[in-house]
Amino acid sequence: MAHVVIIGAGPVGLVTSILLAADGHRATVLDRDPTAARTVEAAIGGDWRRPGVKQFGHTHILMPAGYRLLDKELPGAVDRIREAGGYTYSMLSGAWKVPGADPGQAGDERFETITARRPVLEAALFATAAETPGVRILGGTKVVSLFVGEARTSGRPHIAGVVTDSGARIEADLVVDASGRRTDVPELLAQVGGAPEVIREEAGFRYYTRYFRADERGVPAPRTWPLTHHNSISVITAPGDGDTWSTTLVTSDRDQELRPLSRVDVWNRVLALYPHAAHWNEGVPLTDVHVMGGTHNTLRCLVAGEQPAVTGILAIGDARMTTNPQFGMGMTTGLRHAVRLRDALRLLGTDDAVELALHVDRGIDAESGPGWADDTAWARHRTAEIDAEMRGERYATDDPAWALRTAVEAVFLKDPEILRAWGDVGSMLATADAAFVETGLVERVIQLGAEAPRYPEPGPDRAELLTAVRDGEPGPHRGRLLVATRDGE
Ligand SMILES: Cc1cc2nc3c(=O)[nH]c(=O)nc-3n(C[C@H](O)[C@H](O)[C@H](O)COP(=O)(O)OP(=O)(O)OC[C@H]3O[C@@H](n4cnc5c(N)ncnc54)[C@H](O)[C@@H]3O)c2cc1C
Known part of the structure; x- marks a missing residue:
């Protein structure tokens, strides 16, 4: 059995360690952030800071596909999330106003996931890993370099272990980079002659998130899918553990005029302009506005072309594939990588390092690559669309994938079959091709979408939005929100 050193005790590193230990491997997990105070209680209380993970304070939804995978592989971890206040939640629970819909049909449980704020979910995984025999977690331990062992094949370095910031050398049969979207492993690999190919797109968004706890009015009822797009802004609403939830306003990173959203008063005024979401700040605020910009879509390929650039190390999770956060793909994608790595070790062990690298990397590419490419194309279009809206123009492109996507967004609340395909x-249970093209639904989407507005949910135009940002003067939509009730339409 192998000794595997995992760089990063985020969700993906933690799940990997538990999966590998269950197979009899020894897993040493290193994280630059301290781990002593990582308890579920601290996470529930909101007392846990994670400088190593910038998005820690932002909305996280584990997609149903990720939930199913976690429940199948690590039911004990899911139990812990439930004990911490996580509960079953259907992504379609706000969408059953569709004419002719028959909610609760056999199979609809596939749209369910488990809710929890990111710190709570991670703390539950941490607690599970910490008590797993064969897993050792060293917090406050940063990996600062990699050392090379005897080359297994000519022409490329073979990583034999890591060096930490305290100078400790830790040998490994395999090193796993699970150090997240800001991984510095590519630079460390470059120092030993094994730089990966990095493909990065700066289709950047900016997140403005607040957390709340329910008062006597309870957790807000969803009125549509958790993510809605509007003129130059998007809104995400997500229940958390217990009676908490988060609400996020997403802008383009380039949109300087909306930067005042970092102020609570401006954030509140702007949220109030969206009738379907305005009630998602009716509770006790747990935070001011958390801001994070600079998101990007990045691939880091340790296998370039036909051969690995380096062996003895594999990259998974965000360190391998960073996606645009709006669709909440990151954790599910990373969990899939973790399972693939576990399965590859079952099949191949660590002796043939080249075969192992090829097998894992090609598997990741085949399974998650198309989703990454679609997501990257979407992010490119969306930022271009926001650029156009900032100029007061309507975005136009002849990309059929964008046309289909926006048509589906415009009509998914009009037809139960389209709703389920969209769900x-x-x-992340099906690709768009499988859900729409192979089922013959595209034509119906186009037919229904012909007259549909770009944005199905009401909201302000750019001028009204900027008015609310600048001085809070009521715009035309403000009257509407005053009559929007908590549970009504
Ligand atoms: C704003 C935002 C919102 C998001 N929302 C969602 C969502 O709704 N659903 C979803 O599934 N995903 C979401 N994501 C993506 C999700 O956060 C990531 O996919 C997830 O964190 C990846 O987990 P990971 O374990 O690969 O990396 P991380 O969670 O980033 O963990 C990496 C760990 O590595 C450690 N580390 C880094 N470098 C070193 C080093 N040199 N030595 C030792 N330790 C190191 C860090 O301290 C950290 O603990 C969102 C992302 C953003 C930016």
């Missing part, structure tokens, strides 16, 4: 794609 499958959004829950």
Whole structure:
């Protein structure tokens, strides 16, 4: 059995360690952030800071596909999330106003996931890993370099272990980079002659998130899919553990005029302009506005072309594949990588390092690559669309994939079959091709979408939005929100 050193005790590193230990491997997990105070209680209380993970304070939804995978592989971890206040939640629970819909049909449980704020979910995984025999977690331990062992094949370095910031050398049969979207492993690999190919797109968004706890009015009822797009802004609403939830306003990183959203008063005024979401700040605020910009879509390929650039190390999770956060793909994608790595070790062990690298990397590419490419194309279009809206123009492109996507967004609340197909794609249970093209639904989407507005949910135009940002003067939509009730339409 192998000794595997995992860089990063985020969700993906933790799940990997538990899966590998269950197979009899020894897993040493290193994280630059301290781990002593990582308890579920601290996470529930909101007392846990994670400088190593910038998105820690932002909305996280584990997609139903990720939930199913976690429940199948690590039911004990799911139990812990439930004990911490996580509960079963259907992604379609706000969408059953569709004419002719028959909610609760056999199979609809596939749209369910488990809710929890990111710290709570991670703390539950941490607690599970910490008590797993064969897993050792070293917090406050940063990996600062990699050392090379005897080359297994000519022409490329073979990583034989890591060096930490305290100078400790830790040998490994395999090193796993699970150090997240800001991984510095590519630079460390470059120092030993094994730089991966990095493909990065700066289709950047900016997140403005607040957390709340329910008062006597309870957790807000969803009125549509958790993510809605509007003129130059998007809104995400997500229940958390217990009676908490988060609400996020997403802008383009380039949109300087909306930067005042970092102020609570501006954030509140702007949320109030969206009738379907306005009630998602009716509770006790747990935070001011958390802001994170600079998101990007990045691939880091340790296998370039036909051969690995380096052996003895594999990259998974965000360190391998960073996606645009709006569709909540990151954790599910990373969990899939973790299972693939576990399965590859079962099949191949660590002796043939080249074969192992090829097998894992090609598997990741085949399974998650198309989703990454679609997501990257979407992010490119969406930022271009926001650029156009900032100029007061309507975005036009002849890309049929964008046309189909926006048509589906415009009509998914009009037809139960389209709703479920959309639910499958959004829950990461099916690709758009499988859900729409192979089922013959595209024509119906185009037919229904012909007259549909770009944005199905009401909201302000750009001028009204900027008015609310600048001085809070009521715009035309403000009257509407005053009559929007908590549970009504
Ligand atoms: C704003 C935002 C919202 C998101 N929302 C969602 C969502 O709704 N659903 C979803 O599934 N995903 C979401 N994501 C993506 C999700 O956060 C990531 O996919 C997830 O964190 C990846 O987990 P990971 O374990 O690969 O990396 P991380 O969670 O980033 O963990 C990496 C760990 O590595 C450690 N580390 C880094 N470098 C070193 C080093 N040199 N030595 C030792 N330790 C190191 C860090 O301290 C950290 O603990 C969102 C992302 C963003 C930016």
